[in-house]
Amino acid sequence: MSPAVSVIIPAYNAARWVAQAVESALAQTFADREILVVDDGSTDGTRAALERFGGRIRVLSQPNRGVYAARNRGLREARGEFIAFLDADDLWEPLKLEKQMARLAARPEFGAVHTDAALIAADGRLLKPAANPRRQSADGWVFEEFFRSPMAVILLSTVLIRRPCFERTGLFDERFPSVTDQSFFWRLAWHYPIAFLPEPLVRYRVTPGSLSRAQVERNIAIRETLLREFLAEQRDFFAARPRLVREKWRCFHLDAGRQLWHAGQYAAARDRLRRVRWVSPAAFLLWLATRLPPPLLRARRRTPAEV
Known part of the structure; x- marks a missing residue:
């Protein structure tokens, strides 16, 4: 008999944490589930690290x-009617699946x-009891809210999805190594209403380390490609909403400018930032800051002890 929920845990060089993630999945009060770890x-x-869990x-x-x-490998192998993702360094609270299944049963x-x-x-x-206390909390058709956000609104470790949804959204985009979560959730919110439980039922691990300059530029380029593709896919919808498109591009360029600034790519x-410098005083000031002489820009990145 097939389980109700398939839990998919992708793992790459995750020996430090993956056992904790698996234990949190096994500790769920909702017991009708299978756990797939994709090494x-x-x-x-x-x-x-996974051997002790046996069968x-x-x-x-x-x-x-x-x-x-x-x-995607986990999705192809999954047998459940509901799909939950758990990153190998994250943890679930014991009631997560039970509460989510109850919510979807009601809706x-x-x-x-x-x-x-x-x-x-x-x-x-x-570090923080809630990732974003002001995050969208209304149930329903939230596509435009998701689309306006500079980053993905949903953390993958927090979501439970009905399996048939993937027939319309497609699988995850394997062309790129990162940041395609956002376009997946655009497609999900485009086709289906989405519910939100404003409880921190996941512990999301923030690991040390920062992206290299090349990685920052790569991620921005990927996000821009995915945005252009989605705008083209839904051309008629966006043609009737030029203001939404303008808002999205302003948000995109402002967020990209901030990321590049922090990466030292002035x-x-x-x-x-030149494209959005009139959007807000903060955007204008940040654009002005990028025009400072190189020695001042380098000093800006030094710690107070070094100045």
Whole structure:
């Protein structure tokens, strides 16, 4: 007999945390579920960390192809009518699936339900009790709200999705190594109403380290490609909403400019911010800051102790 829920955990070199993630999935009060861990070519002992769970989980192995390919492998192997994703370094509270299943049972027309998340440090310390207390909390058709957001509104570890939804959204985009979550949730919210539980039923781990300049530029380029593709796919809808498109591009360039500024890519940041410098005083001031002489820009990035 097939389980109600398939839990998909992609894991790449996750030996440090993956057992904790699996334990949090096994500890769910909603017991009618299977747990699939997709080992995406790990070389650090991830597979050994999973051995103690024996037959309580299914471990799928594949050559390293990236997190989206790992999630798609899990989707193809899943037997449940509902799909939940859990990143290998995140944790679930015991009632997560039970509360989400109850919400979808009460609203059969909804395609998915997501929750808030607490932010934790690498060592498990609580950093923030809720990822965003003012995050969208209304149920329903939330596509435009999702679309306006500069980043993905939903953390993947918080969402439970009806399996048939993937027939309309498609699987995750494997062309790119990162940031395609957002376009997936655009498609999900385009086709289905989505519910939200404003409880931090997930502990989302914030690990140290920052993106390189090249990674920041790559992610911005990916997001821009995905945005242009989605605008083209839904051309008629957006043709009737030019203001929404303008707002989206302003938001995109402002967010890209901020990311490039923090990465020290001042010329690229200046080009992005030039397009939106009149949107707000903050945008104008940041654009002006990118025009400072190089020595002042470098000093801006030094710590107070170094100045």
